[in-house]
Amino acid sequence: MFEAYQFASQHLELVAKWAVEHLLISGVAIGSAAVIGIVFGILISGQGKERVADLVLYFAEIMMTVPSLALFGLLMLLLGRMGLSAIGFLPAVMTLIVYGQLPILRNTYIALRQVDPAFIEAGRGMGMSERQVLFKIKLPMALPVIFAGLRNAMVLIIGIATIAALIGAGGFGVPIFRGLRNARMDLIIIGGVSVSVLALLVDGSMALLERFVTSKGLKR
Amino acid sequence: MIRLEKVTKIYPDGTKAVREVSLEVKRGELCVLLGPSGCGKTTTMKMINRLIPLTSGKIYVDGVDHVSVNENELRRNIGYAIQEVGLFPHMTVAENITTVPALKGWTKADRTKRAVELLKLLRMAPNEFMNKYPKELSGGQRQRIGIARALGANPPILLMDEPFGAIDPVTRIDLQDEFLKIQQELKKTIIFVTHDIYEAVKMADSVVLMKEGQLVQHASPADLLYRPKNRFVEDFVGSDRGLKCLQLIRAREAMWDSPATVTLDASVESARKQMEEEGIDWLAVISHDRRFLGWVVSSDLVKGDTVSEIITVSSIRVTADTVLSEALSQMLTSGLKVLAAVDQHERLEGVLTFEGIQTALRKAVQKEGTE
Ligand SMILES: Nc1ncnc2c1ncn2[C@@H]1O[C@H](COP(=O)(O)OP(=O)(O)OP(=O)(O)O)[C@@H](O)[C@H]1O
Ligand SMILES: [Mg+2]
Numbered sequence: 258m259f260e261a262y263q264f265a266s267q268h269l270e271l272v273a274k275w276a277v278e279h280l281l282i283s284g285v286a287i288g289s290a291a292v293i294g295i296v297f298g299i300l301i302s303g304q305g306k307e308r309v310a311d312l313v314l315y316f317a318e319i320m321m322t323v324p325s326l327a328l329f330g331l332l333m334l335l336l337g338r339m340g341l342s343a344i345g346f347l348p349a350v351m352t353l354i355v356y357g358q359l360p361i362l363r364n365t366y367i368a369l370r371q372v373d374p375a376f377i378e379a380g381r382g383m384g385m386s387e388r389q390v391l392f393k394i395k396l397p398m399a400l401p402v403i404f405a406g407l408r409n410a411m412v413l414i415i416g417i418a419t420i421a422a423l424i425g426a427g428g429f430g431v432p433i434f435r436g437l438r439n440a441r442m443d444l445i446i447i448g449g450v451s452v453s454v455l456a457l458l459v460d461g462s463m464a465l466l467e468r469f470v471t472s473k474g475l476k477r
Numbered sequence: 478m479i480r481l482e483k484v485t486k487i488y489p490d491g492t493k494a495v496r497e498v499s500l501e502v503k504r505g506e507l508c509v510l511l512g513p514s515g516c517g518k519t520t521t522m523k524m525i526n527r528l529i530p531l532t533s534g535k536i537y538v539d540g541v542d543h544v545s546v547n548e549n550e551l552r553r554n555i556g557y558a559i560q561e562v563g564l565f566p567h568m569t570v571a572e573n574i575t576t577v578p579a580l581k582g583w584t585k586a587d588r589t590k591r592a593v594e595l596l597k598l599l600r601m602a603p604n605e606f607m608n609k610y611p612k613e614l615s616g617g618q619r620q621r622i623g624i625a626r627a628l629g630a631n632p633p634i635l636l637m638d639e640p641f642g643a644i645d646p647v648t649r650i651d652l653q654d655e656f657l658k659i660q661q662e663l664k665k666t667i668i669f670v671t672h673d674i675y676e677a678v679k680m681a682d683s684v685v686l687m688k689e690g691q692l693v694q695h696a697s698p699a700d701l702l703y704r705p706k707n708r709f710v711e712d713f714v715g716s717d718r719g720l721k722c723l724q725l726i727r728a729r730e731a732m733w734d735s736p737a738t739v740t741l742d743a744s745v746e747s748a749r750k751q752m753e754e755e756g757i758d759w760l761a762v763i764s765h766d767r768r769f770l771g772w773v774v775s776s777d778l779v780k781g782d783t784v785s786e787i788i789t790v791s792s793i794r795v796t797a798d799t800v801l802s803e804a805l806s807q808m809l810t811s812g813l814k815v816l817a818a819v820d821q822h823e824r825l826e827g828v829l830t831f832e833g834i835q836t837a838l839r840k841a842v843q844k845e846g847t848e
Pocket of ligand 1: 488489490492493494512513514515516517518519520521672
């Protein structure tokens with residue numbers, strides 16, 4: 258433990274570099290996953306789209322079960338074929354987006370479907386268009402559940418981002434894997450603890466944000 | 478204002494919910510759709526604002542076939558109040574009330590002004606309630622906000638589906654009275670759904686009684702009670718139509734509007750004289766500005782010098798607009814033989830006695846019978 262502290266204090270800029278890399282990969286991945294997941298969640302939540310929704314969710318679930326390393330590998334091959342950079346930032350972010358997808362997509366879908374039809378009908382009865390019903394009623398009421406999905410995805414992504422080090426994308430995976438190879442406990446501790454702290458910090462700020470954006474009328 | 482022509486609704490599963498219903502509701506009229514559960518009241522109502530498409534028939538709103546209008550435009554000009562749910566939980570009271578004004582693009586200032594106006598109209602303090610959320614309100618308050626929301630953009634037409642459904646009887650009566658008062662002023666064209674015949678008789682200008690999707694009788698409340706078209710109407714109205722008729726008569730028509738009164742400083746002796754002269758055993762005690770304070774009854778005349786010493790202070794009072802059934806029930810529960818009817822400043826307008834109620838009822842029944 259002490260050695261880990263010593264190493265960290267002597268190599269502050271190195272730790273900072275890993276942190277920035279880690280945050281950058283996860284951040285971009287979460288941002289994209291959120292956009293994709295919420296948009297698809299909305300698209301498949303409409304009346305009469307249950308079959309499509311089942312299919313999309315099933316597919317997202319299957320993707321979740323693919324081991325992350327295999328997915329990294331697969332993407333590297335694919336990106337390589339397409340002439341894109343097969344290692345580093347791009348494949349790392351893409352893998353993470355795939356993993357972050359399910360909780361966001363599923364929660365968005367479920368939350369939107371769960372809105373009491375009476376409220377939707379009330380909205381329509383007062384002259385709201387479908388779009389207004391979505392933005393004025395469904396989404397605000399679904400927000401707490403969507404947020405839960407987002408937080409879920411974030412913690413997941415920050416954790417899995419550790420493996421991105423294997424394909425040269427940097428982050429706290431770097432000290433962990435280096436430590437593993439060289440039997441350096443201090444490096445493993447630095448990487449592990451930092452990832453946990455990062456996840457907690459991000460989750461905490463999301464909780465704050467959530468409190469800020471959800472209507473007081475929906476809280477218990 | 479609203480005309481239905483042979484309107485029929487058959488749901489996809491084959492349920493014939495509404496069959497060839499034709500009816501007309503005139504401008505400023507409050508038409509109650511009445512009938513047992515499942516008879517098609519809600520379906521009929523929702524076809525008017527096109528929440529449910531018709532299977533066949535036509536509906537004209539203000540003379541225009543309502544399918545020729547943009548459906549959202551149509552709905553923004555028809556206030557809509559629904560039972561129980563319906564207030565948006567994530568919006569404040571003010572936001573709920575101004576839902577339609579917001580859809581119509583009113584400015585923030587205009588919306589706030591309107592919210593204040595409507596809260597006042599429904600006797601809720603704007604400062605206290607504007608920023609509350611529905612979950613912070615009582616059932617009765619929620620119903621009020623539901624009505625305020627329906628009135629939001631001041632539409633000429635209101636559709637109300639059991640708007641006073643899920644509340645206790647006392648609050649319900651208050652809301653009915655208040656709503657009638659508001660309606661007297663606003664003169665909206667209203668379709669009002671209920672399955673409570675007492676409510677129907679009390680609120681309606683005309684009642685549409687439905688059964689299994691069909692219109693059985695469309696008549697004034699009095700006609701429905703005294704000229705039932707067939708056995709079904711008779712049974713639905715019930716054998717106690719005398720009691721129901723009490724819903725039709727207001728205290729104003731039965732009360733003694735120049736009642737015997739005394740002031741607090743009058744002597745007991747003069748009170749006794751007055752009772753003897755009038756041949757009654759009570760006097761209403763009022764202040765110098767005619768505010769009602771309580772009663773002097775003959776059995777108390779033995780004690781004291783002035784009325785102030787023997788007054789029975791009473792807080793029980795009705796208004797001239799109270800319907801007789803409620804006045805009677807007040808009498809029965811309070812044990813009073815006389816009730817004071819006061820105006821909004823607590824000034825005595827008249828006194829309602831049991832005999833007065835009887836006479837008024839007898840007159841009404843005779844009138845209906847001979848017409
Ligand atoms: N979406 C639907 N699909 C199929 N049948 C329906 C549907 N909605 C209502 N019904 C049926 O149509 C009939 C009329 O229903 P409606 O809701 O209009 O009745 P109601 O008079 O409002 O009853 P209540 O007093 O219980 O509210 C009922 O038999 C009901 O079961
Ligand atoms: Mg109904």
